[in-house]
Every structure is written in structure tokens, then in C-alpha cells.
Amino acid sequence: MIIAIASGKGGTGKTTIATALAQTLSEREKSISFLDCDVEAPNAHIFLKPNFTEKKDVEMLIPDVDDDLCNGCGRCAEVCQFHAIVVLGGQTLVFPEMCHGCGSCTLVCPENAITEIPQVLGALKGGLTSEGINFAHGLLNVGEPMAVPVITKLKKWDERISAEVVIVDSPPGASCPVVESLHGSDFIILVTEPTPFGLHDLGQAYQLTKEINIPAGVIINRDGVGDKKVGVYCEENDIPVLMRIPLEREIGQGIAQGKTLLEIRPKYKKEFLNLYTKIQELAGDAR
Numbered sequence: 001m002i003i004a005i006a007s008g009k010g011g012t013g014k015t016t017i018a019t020a021l022a023q024t025l026s027e028r029e030k031s032i033s034f035l036d037c038d039v040e041a042p043n044a045h046i047f048l049k050p051n052f053t054e055k056k057d058v059e060m061l062i063p064d065v066d067d068d069l070c071n072g073c074g075r076c077a078e079v080c081q082f083h084a085i086v087v088l089g090g091q092t093l094v095f096p097e098m099c100h101g102c103g104s105c106t107l108v109c110p111e112n113a114i115t116e117i118p119q120v121l122g123a124l125k126g127g128l129t130s131e132g133i134n135f136a137h138g139l140l141n142v143g144e145p146m147a148v149p150v151i152t153k154l155k156k157w158d159e160r161i162s163a164e165v166v167i168v169d170s171p172p173g174a175s176c177p178v179v180e181s182l183h184g185s186d187f188i189i190l191v192t193e194p195t196p197f198g199l200h201d202l203g204q205a206y207q208l209t210k211e212i213n214i215p216a217g218v219i220i221n222r223d224g225v226g227d228k229k230v231g232v233y234c235e236e237n238d239i240p241v242l243m244r245i246p247l248e249r250e251i252g253q254g255i256a257q258g259k260t261l262l263e264i265r266p267k268y269k270k271e272f273l274n275l276y277t278k279i280q281e282l283a284g285d286a287r
């Protein structure tokens with residue numbers, strides 16, 4: 001089962017939930033993988049502390065135009081959906097930061113003036129945690145805008161996605177990298193906090209789960225910090241509230257020190273086991 005943990009905004013406790021669930025299930029499932037898809041700022045390794053033993057660069061093929069062969073016909077620019085290659089004043093220019101590496105321009109070039117050269121976007125790192133969790137994360141190079149190819153490669157790296165349980169820690173928001181992270185999941189946990197911002201961003205994230213047709217439920221973190229509108233929203237939209245974690249200073253302090261929720265409050269293990277049972281039921285009902 002692939003369980004993705006997402007949130008409409010950053011800082012809601014998404015990684016806190018993902019790491020606690022992974023630690024809980026590592027004691028009862030035969031194989032468990034953890035994929036930190038928040039490739040712009042991966043941080044789950046701080047808590048799960050894997051022993052990284054594998055590393056792999058993520059590359060994308062970017063067109064390179066031979067000016068001597070190019071006749072300026074503009075077919076490459078016409079076919080590019082991303083305006084990453086243009087013909088200006090008889091010269092063909094490539095904007096690598098906008099290129100999605102689809103290869104269409106190379107295919108249509110009548111003069112074979114385009115070759116594709118690999119560009120390193122980031123890296124994947126993997127290793128086992130002390131609990132036996134098969135951990136991996138992606139890390140996008142600084143200033144590199146293309147998160148999606150790194151996430152795609154991370155999800156296909158080795159056999160991790162085939163584990164009995166796969167925990168996917170998604171980036172925050174509702175943009176393309178989030179969609180790529182959530183794609184193929186059996187269930188999505190949306191983590192939010194009971195504040196007006198939390199409610200607003202939860203609405204967007206929930207709409208996304210409906211559009212991609214994956215069942216979802218909500219965990220309200222820092223319960224008690226704001227108002228009751230998130231709970232009302234969930235009730236009105238028939239969204240299951242899977243768990244509430246009250247606002248506690250000790251939890252915040254422990255997380256700031258790199259401890260997982262289970263290390264700070266071991267009593268949550270039982271709640272996360274119950275959470276997994278609920279998720280299995282909800283994911284099964286949706287099939």
C-alpha cells in the first residue's frame with residue numbers, strides 16, 4: 001500500500017506524521033519504504049537518520065543547437081509547449097531552465113541540428129534506517145526549477161515503491177511536484193492545522209485529491225491552536241478526520257531537536273496503528 005502524506009502549506013507537521021507512521025509500521029510490516037519527495041527541502045532524514053549508502057545523479061537531456069546546421073526554420077520552437085526554444089533574428093536559442101526534456105524539438109528538426117546533452121538536476125540518496133526502513137530522498141540542485149523529474153526518478157529508484165508499505169512524504173502545496181508525488185498512491189493523509197491559513201490550504205489540497213481521484217483523510221495537528229472551522233469543513237465535505245494531535249510545547253521542542261513524535265510521545269504508537277487500520281478500510285472501500 002502506498003500512503004502519501006501531503007499538506008496545502010509547509011510547516012503543518014507533514015513530516016512529523018510521515019516519520020511517525022513509518023516508525024510504527026516498521027515494527028509490523030515485512031518491508032517498508034520511505035520516499036521523501038519534498039526535493040526542494042527534504043528533511044525526513046533528520047528524524048529517521050538513515051545510513052546513506054547509495055547516491056545517484058538525476059539528469060535531464062537538454063537540446064543543444066549546432067548553429068552551422070540550423071537553418072532557422074522554427075519547427076523546434078513551434079513544437080515546444082514550454083517556449084524553451086525560440087528562433088530570434090535567425091538564431092535558435094535554448095532556455096534550459098524552461099526545458100522539460102521531452103525531446104520533441106530534436107525529433108522534428110529537419111537538419112539534425114539538435115543534439116541532447118545531459119544536465120544534472122539533482123541527486124537521489126538512499127539507505128536503511130536502524131528500524132530497517134528503506135529510506136530515499138531526492139535533492140534538487142540550488143536554483144534548479146525542475147522538481148518533477150527528480151521526484152519521478154525517486155519513485156522509480158530500485159524496488160522501493162514495491163515494498164509492502166510505502167510512505168511518500170510529498171512537497172507542500174498543490175502544484176505539479178505535489179501531483180507527481182501523489183500519483184499512484186492508494187491513500188492520501190492531508191495534514192493541516194486549525195487556523196484560517198490551514199483551512200484555506202486544506203481546501204486546495206483536498207480539491208486536488210478529488211481531481212486525481214485518490215481517497216483522502218485529514219489529520220489536524222496542533223489542535224487547539226486556532227478555531228473549529230477545519231473540523232466543520234471536514235464534516236460538511238464528508239472528509240474523515242483520522243487523528244487530532246494537540247498543541248504541546250514538548251512536542252515542538254522535541255521536533256526542533258530532531259526527535260520523532262514517537263520518541264517524544266511513545267503513546268502515539270497505538271494511535272498510529274489505529275490510523276493504519278482506518279486507512280486500510282478507507283482505501284479498501286474506495287476500490
Ligand code: SF4
Nearest residue numbers: 070071073074076109
Ligand atoms: S528545427 Fe532545427 S533547423 Fe529548424 S530552427 Fe530548430 S534547430 Fe534550427
Ligand code: SF4
Nearest residue numbers: 080099100102103105
Ligand atoms: S526538449 Fe521539449 S521542452 Fe525542451 S526545448 Fe525541446 S521541445 Fe522544448
